[in-house]
Structures are given as C-alpha cells and as structure tokens.
Amino acid sequence: MQSSVLADQPLRAPGHSAGLLELFRWWFLLRLLVKKELRIRYRGSVLGMVWSYVKPAVQLGVYYVAMGHFLGLGRSIPGYVVYLFAGMVMISFFNEIMLNTTRSIIFNAPLVGKIYMPRELFPVSSLWVAFVHVVPQIVVLVVGALLMGWRPGLLNILAAIAALVLVGIFALGLGLMFAAFNVYFRDAENLVELLMMVAIWVSPVFYQWSMVASSVPGWVFGAYLANPLAMSVELAHFAFWVPLEGVVAPGTSQASLMPGGIGMLLGIAVVIGVALLLCGQLVFHRLEGKFAQEL
Amino acid sequence: MDDSRLLMARLANVTKAFDLRHTRSIKEYVVWLATGRKGDFSETFNALDDVSFDIHQGESVALLGFNGSGKSTTLKLVSGVLLPDEGSVQVRGRVAGLIEVGAGMHPDLTGRENVYLNAAILGLDEAEVDDRFDSIVEFSGIEKFIDTEVKFYSSGMYMRLAFSIAVHSNPDLFLVDEVLAVGDEPFQRKCIDKMLELRASGQTLMVVSHDLDLIKTVCERGIVLRNGQLLLDADINEAVDYLRALDG
Numbered sequence: 001m002q003s004s005v006l007a008d009q010p011l012r013a014p015g016h017s018a019g020l021l022e023l024f025r026w027w028f029l030l031r032l033l034v035k036k037e038l039r040i041r042y043r044g045s046v047l048g049m050v051w052s053y054v055k056p057a058v059q060l061g062v063y064y065v066a067m068g069h070f071l072g073l074g075r076s077i078p079g080y081v082v083y084l085f086a087g088m089v090m091i092s093f094f095n096e097i098m099l100n101t102t103r104s105i106i107f108n109a110p111l112v113g114k115i116y117m118p119r120e121l122f123p124v125s126s127l128w129v130a131f132v133h134v135v136p137q138i139v140v141l142v143v144g145a146l147l148m149g150w151r152p153g154l155l156n157i158l159a160a161i162a163a164l165v166l167v168g169i170f171a172l173g174l175g176l177m178f179a180a181f182n183v184y185f186r187d188a189e190n191l192v193e194l195l196m197m198v199a200i201w202v203s204p205v206f207y208q209w210s211m212v213a214s215s216v217p218g219w220v221f222g223a224y225l226a227n228p229l230a231m232s233v234e235l236a237h238f239a240f241w242v243p244l245e246g247v248v249a250p251g252t253s254q255a256s257l258m259p260g261g262i263g264m265l266l267g268i269a270v271v272i273g274v275a276l277l278l279c280g281q282l283v284f285h286r287l288e289g290k291f292a293q294e295l
Numbered sequence: 296m297d298d299s300r301l302l303m304a305r306l307a308n309v310t311k312a313f314d315l316r317h318t319r320s321i322k323e324y325v326v327w328l329a330t331g332r333k334g335d336f337s338e339t340f341n342a343l344d345d346v347s348f349d350i351h352q353g354e355s356v357a358l359l360g361f362n363g364s365g366k367s368t369t370l371k372l373v374s375g376v377l378l379p380d381e382g383s384v385q386v387r388g389r390v391a392g393l394i395e396v397g398a399g400m401h402p403d404l405t406g407r408e409n410v411y412l413n414a415a416i417l418g419l420d421e422a423e424v425d426d427r428f429d430s431i432v433e434f435s436g437i438e439k440f441i442d443t444e445v446k447f448y449s450s451g452m453y454m455r456l457a458f459s460i461a462v463h464s465n466p467d468l469f470l471v472d473e474v475l476a477v478g479d480e481p482f483q484r485k486c487i488d489k490m491l492e493l494r495a496s497g498q499t500l501m502v503v504s505h506d507l508d509l510i511k512t513v514c515e516r517g518i519v520l521r522n523g524q525l526l527l528d529a530d531i532n533e534a535v536d537y538l539r540a541l542d543g
C-alpha cells in the first residue's frame with residue numbers, strides 16, 4: 001500500500017524548495033518556531049512581554065519632552081503625542097523585523113546545518129514574532145487616540161492595515177537579504193543597526209512632511225515619500241492622527257493634511273516594497289545552498 | 296543489487312568540496328580584492344569525490360569509513376542540507392532522520408514542547424504528532440520528566456527522547472548518524488530492535504556508525520568510503536572485513 005503510493009512520487013533533488021510559496025505546507029512548524037522564539041526571548045525575565053510596552057513608552061516619553069517641548073514641535077502640530085507615537089510604532093515594527101530576520105539564520109545554525117527545511121521559515125517566523133510585539137503598542141496607541149477624540153472612518157482603518165502590511169513586505173525583503181549576507185559576513189548586523197538608526201529620521205516621525213517639502217526640490221520630496229517606510233508612517237498618521245478631534249481645521253477635508261498625489265506615491269511605494277521582497281527571496285535562494293557549510 | 300525494487304535514492308558522480316576559509320569579514324575580502332587577489336581567498340578540499348550509488352526500497356545500508364572519509368557529508372547531501380557541487384542527488388518520498396542527536400532540541404523548552412517542535416522539523420503535521428505523542432514518550436521512557444525543561448535532562452534522557460522522536464517520524468528514507476553508540480545498554484538494545492523492526496517492515500535505512508559489530512546486525516549492505524572516494528559497495532560482512540583490513 002505504502003510502496004505503491006511511494007512509487008507514484010517522482011525522484012527529486014533534495015535541498016530545493018519553492019521558498020516563501022512553500023511555507024503554507026509548513027504552517028505547523030512555523031507556529032511552533034514563533035512560540036519557541038517568544039519563549040526563549042523572555043526566559044528568566046520577570047516582566048516578560050511587558051518589556052515590549054516599557055521600551056516604547058520610555059522612548060515616547062523622552063521624545064515627547066525633547067521634540068514636543070524643547071524643540072517646540074508640539075505647539076505647531078496638534079495632538080503631537082499621537083502623531084509621534086503613530087510613526088514610532090511603524091519604525092519600531094520595522095526595526096524589530098530587521099534585527100530579528102538578519103540574525104535568524106545564525107541563531108538557528110544548529111538546525112540549518114543538520115536538518116533540511118525551507119530556510120525562509122526562520123526569517124518569516126521572525127516577522128511573525130515582530131508582529132506579536134507590535135500588537136501591544138498598537139493597543140496603547142488606539143487607547144491614547146480614543147482618549148484624544150479619535151473617530152476613524154473606514155478609510156482610516158484601511159490605512160492602518162496598509163501601513164503594517166507595507167512595512168512587513170518591505171522589511172521582510174530587506175531582512176531576507178541581510179539574513180543571507182549575515183551567514184557569509186557578520187558585518188551585515190552592523191549595517192542593519194546603521195539602517196535602523198537612519199530609519200526614524202528618513203520618515204516624518206518627529207516632524208511633518210510639509211517641512212521636508214518646503215526645504216527640498218519636488219523630485220527629492222517625491223523620492224522621500226515613495227520610500228515605503230516614510231509612506232507607512234504617513235499612512236499611520238492618516239489612520240491615527242488625522243481623525244483626532246481638532247486636527248482637521250474646520251471647513252477642510254482630511255485629505256488636505258496629506259501630501260498631494262499621495263495615491264500615486266503609495267502605488268510606487270507598494271511596487272518598491274514588492275520588488276524588494278522578490279529581490280530578497282531571489283538573493284536568499286541563491287545563497288541558501290551554501291548556508292550549511294558556511295555556518 | 297536488486298534492481299526490481301523501487302529506487303529510493305541515487306547519487307550520480309557526486310563531488311562536494313568545502314572551503315577552508317580563514318577570514319570572515321568584508322574588510323579582509325576587500326583587501327584581498329584590492330591587492331590583486333594574491334593567493335587563494337579560500338582553500339578547498341574534496342569531502343566527496345565522484346561518488347555514485349543507488350539505494351532501493353527496503354535496503355539498510357551502512358556508510359563505513361574512518362573520520363573524515365565523507366560519511367556524514369553523504370548523509371547531508373541525501374537529506375538536502377548540503378547541495379552537491381558536481382553530479383546529482385535524487386531521492387524519493389520523505390527523507391528524515393537523526394543527522395545529529397537532538398539538533399532540533401532546545402534546552403529552554405520542555406520535553407513535550409520539544410517533541411512537537413522536533414517532530415514538526417522532521418516533517419510531521421499536528422495531527423500526526425498528536426497521534427504518536429504517547430508512543431514517542433513511552434518509547435523514550437521518560438514519562439515522569441516530559442514537562443521538565445530539557446536543560447535539566449541527563450545526556451542519556453536527552454538522547455532517548457531525540458531518538459524516539461526520530462524513529463516515530465516514520466520517513467520513507469531514514470538517515471541515522473552515529474546515534475547508536477550513545478545511551479545505556481538496555482536502551483541501545485531497544486534502539487537496535489526498533490531499527491530491525493523498521494527494516495523488517497520494509498523501511499529504507501542509511502546508517503553511519505563506527506560500531507562495526509553493531510552495524511552488522513542492523514545493515515545488510517555496506518559502502519566503504521575513504522578520503523571522499525567510494526572504495527567498495529558490497530555485502531555488509533565483506534565491507535566490514537575490507538574496512539578492518541584497511542585499518543591493519
């Protein structure tokens with residue numbers, strides 16, 4: 001019985017997978033890897049997951065005082081706390097994905113070197129873990145926004161989802177690349193840390209897009225907003241900050257707070273994100289053949 | 296050998312070389328490029344050199360040879376962890392096994408969690424693990440400690456659990472690397488009995504071990520490797536005698 005079924009299966013070359021497309025078949029293992037990573041991250045820690053609230057809360061406090069009060073940004077931007085935090089949530093989601101995916105292959109070296117499975121499992125489980133960590137931050141954000149009179153429409157909610165998806169796609173693409181590079185050259189981790197440092201400044205997190213628009217040529221501004229990270233932050237502003245009470249001036253629409261041509265820029269950002277994901281998968285696939293012997 | 300049986304694995308003219316790299320940073324790589332690529336950035340050696348053999352369903356094959364002869368590399372090529380540089384490797388069905396005891400075990404997880412994680416790594420789905428969980432635990436004989444974190448296990452307990460998960464994963468082609476040598480006498484006996492049972496039920500086995508007497512009881516065919524080259528592919532007794540003659 002078993003042998004007749006087996007005879008129907010073709011001979012295949014082991015060690016080749018369809019990459020990300022194959023992950024649906026490995027759903028069960030993916031879930032277990034996520035559980036494992038969460039368990040291990042907080043071993044011996046009293047506060048555990050609470051740390052993922054504490055860190056952004058402290059960061060928010062520091063930035064709010066420094067940027068909002070000392071630099072006076074809070075006076076020109078109404079609801080600055082929500083404005084700031086909405087952007088920071090996106091950046092911390094991005095940073096978390098980048099750092100974890102980049103290390104994912106190295107951290108799982110014993111598995112990668114001994115047993116074959118689609119190696120994309122590890123970066124993707126890191127993405128999932130990062131999402132688990134961003135959820136409490138979003139909860140805090142929503143509660144804070146509600147306290148300040150947040151009344152979102154359907155379009156605002158969709159923007160929030162789009163922002164998360166865009167960050168996820170973009171960061172996974174980059175993460176796949178860096179995870180593969182990191183196996184060969186450990187310098188990749190330093191490069192990623194550099195990228196994380198820059199990330200928060202190349203997006204309108206502290207300041208408003210109009211400040212960029214007024215100080216650089218038009219095409220530079222276009223390129224700035226087409227970067228998926230800046231676009232996600234702007235989408236998050238549209239989702240959480242714009243629908244706050246008193247943000248939209250009487251007699252104007254929500255759209256007036258958004259940069260012109262945002263629809264097209266969003267399209268470009270999505271295309272860039274998807275292209276990076278494909279590129280990341282390709283690079284990862286090219287390099288994964290030698291993972292086991294390089295580790 | 297018996298060609299009427301279903302072909303399970305075929306290695307054709309497989310060569311595998313490894314880099315002996317001494318440096319690991321971009322800086323040194325750039326320096327090496329900038330200085331006109333003097334010398335080899337990395338040296339290579341052939342872990343396997345033009346090796347070919349077929350394995351058919353129901354066979355139990357031992358890979359024999361001294362340290363560094365290419366046995367483990369062969370298993371890793373069959374499992375897909377490594378890819379061949381030249382030649383081709385082909386397999387049929389699900390390939391799994393113990394390339395190293397407890398490679399997938401995590402010390403901070405409990406025995407129970409490790410059973411699920413490892414079984415999933417070996418390719419089982421949730422229903423299959425649920426189904427086999429009790430017999431995995433029973434075979435390992437560590438029921439009392441199944442909810443204890445694995446880092447508190449003795450090395451023997453660790454090994455028992457890992458082996459038990461692997462034999463219950465029931466792959467079409469089962470790879471075993473040097474696991475029979477660990478564990479106490481009764482458990483070793485149990486492992487051997489299990490392997491003989493698998494063999495009798497028609498499962499295909501590929502075994503690497505240095506314990507030649509033990510391997511004679513489990514396997515029927517032996518492949519002798521030395522420095523990555525296939526020297527002999529014959530009946531297990533003949534292969535073991537040949538290897539011992541090489542030794543002397």
